[in-house]
Amino acid sequence: MEQTIILNPLLQAYNTPFDVPPFGRIAHEHYLPAFEAGMKEQCKNIELIASLTTPPSFTDTVEALEKSGKLLRNVSSVFFNLTSANTSPELEEISRQIAPVLAKHADDIYLNAALFARIKALYDRQDALQLTGEQSKLLEKFYKDFVRNGANLDAAKQERLREINKDLSLLTVRFGQNLLAETNHYELLITDQQDLAGLPASLVEAAALSAKEAGKEGWRFTLHNASIMPFLQYADQRHLRKEIYTAYINRCNHNDERDNKESVAQLAALRAEKAALLGYASHAHLVLEENMAKTPEKANELLQQLWTAALPVAKQEAKEMQALMDRAGKGEQLEAWDWFYYADKVRKEKYNYDAEALRPYFKLDNVREGLFFVAKKLYGLTFHPLKDIPVYHEEVSAYEVKDDKNQLIGLLYLDFHPRSSKRGGAWMTSYRKQSIDENGRVAPIISIVCNFSRPTNTQPSLLTPDEAETLFHEAGHALHGLLSNVTYEMLSGTAVPRDFVELPSQVMEHWAFEPEVLEQYAKHYETGELIPASLVEKMKAAFKFNQGFATVEYLAASLLDMSYHTLAPDRTIEPLVFEKEAMEKIGQIPEIAPRYRSTYFQHIFSGGYSAGYYSYIWSEVLDSDAFAAFREAGNIFDPAIATSFRKNILEKGGTEEPMQLYIAFRKREPDVKYLLQHRGLE
Incomplete structure (x- = not known):
């Protein structure tokens, strides 16, 4: 040793x-x-x-x-x-x-x-x-x-608690590993070129490259978002959309070595038992005690308020898509695997808007520079590429982050593309948190990890507007970690309640498509032409379209999370039956599945968001209200508002109660009306 x-x-x-x-x-x-x-x-x-x-x-x-x-x-x-x-x-x-x-x-x-x-x-x-x-x-x-x-607790209960914690630790690891293995296991291999009808050339090229790398002929599509989501949106072959969608929503649900149903049942039961041992009515009561919501009843109150507003909008969207299908005269009924495809067609019909036509203006390198521009305008930060510095993978780039006085703020790693060794989604993390020691401020080491489409032989990495927004989102988390200015590491940066941690990330999304920002980065990757104002207007007009779907699929997952984590300790469940009952209770329509079904709901079963998936929408109340402060000032880069947000939110970490921090910034509590306006649900 x-x-x-x-x-x-x-x-x-x-x-x-x-x-x-x-x-x-x-x-x-x-x-x-x-x-x-x-x-x-x-x-x-x-x-x-x-x-x-x-x-x-x-x-x-x-x-x-x-x-x-x-x-x-x-x-x-x-x-x-x-x-x-x-x-x-x-x-x-x-x-x-x-x-x-x-x-x-x-x-x-x-x-x-x-x-x-x-x-x-x-x-x-x-x-x-x-x-x-x-x-x-x-x-x-x-x-x-x-x-x-x-x-x-007394000695006997402490001993039982130890056993529960041991089991929970193993189950969460197993859940995540099963999901990664399942996502990497599936492929849709197309060998007939006619089956590619409707797909954008860039996606076809990426699929051919994926097949080649896998040592196969044809075109390979996977369950990674960069592959499946555009496939569902554009593929004309309905039976193939059904095949890949069915695989997607049944991940870890095949009664094999990667199946997660038993893990879900055990995790829910053990969490309920642990909460009861500690004197709480449920796991959600235990978790939310330290969050802004305080109780599951308060969190559910917001979720139900938004559900009531969103469900009728989603039903109307479904009617519009069915009407379009009826005009085609095939006698088909709208199904879940049709939604992305027909939503895109209705969007084009109503707004003459094609998200794929925007990709050439969202070159990944340019979006990154647009992000750096916003960070400089708001907080005086500059990002300097570092060449000779250790990274954990050859695709990772590193930046030294400095303030307007040329002082070191921190280090930033960027890791953008999918690979079999990386879990899905996008996240911010840290290798060292900010603190203050005897030598002064310890600079944090922050990392942003994403799964954006890779460059192909003929094109650089081109993002959809949604992916560009994702990068701004994760950068908001990164700024929370980078700009932290507290003494103790335990209270640093993102060490805040789950339903507050998404405020810094989600508020950054608002800058992504502002004209002043777009003119900095949204330039055609071949011609250098700035994105036309007409396209931007179409994008903004189309944004509120399909918000019923987006809100309902998210809320369904949030309500499912709450259902699992308000279980009594003596309740045994069969996850798929339980999920079905939970969705029927809220009136979920069959054309929309929850954003995450039980067997692949990584956020809550291995990602630290148990009884906390509602946090995104709770924080959206905050971020919509916060960005309104810039709007009301008449300048989205208003120095006084930006300084107040930095000093009262980003620098403070978990050193004060979140609502106190927010009131210090906004001089009042947040108003839900800005979220409803933003989503077009009023």
């Missing part, structure tokens, strides 16, 4: 530019020893704190606890980021091994009676401690975390 530790790059000073992880030097065999060393170091630090016989102080207990797991956090950040963005069979096996060990390690800390006694003693007399606001928040967070993780 001694030699392994000496040679282990995760256990040495990195000696890299900006102290980023030395990805090229890290091998699979380094992770388990590094995890062991990190846990051992933290246990030693915890024992030092817990064994103190002097009355506790904020410094020797709370600050010491916050710093106790630095090595373990460093190892974990590298490992778990790579299992999402660049995994391998070896990493997946390590993940299965380490999950229960880490769960036990966390339990050993939270259930340490002597440690909790010191924290509780400080919490009980916090008014006399003369703490700063941030210190008070850190103390409160630790105290609540210990209580919510079983510190007040």
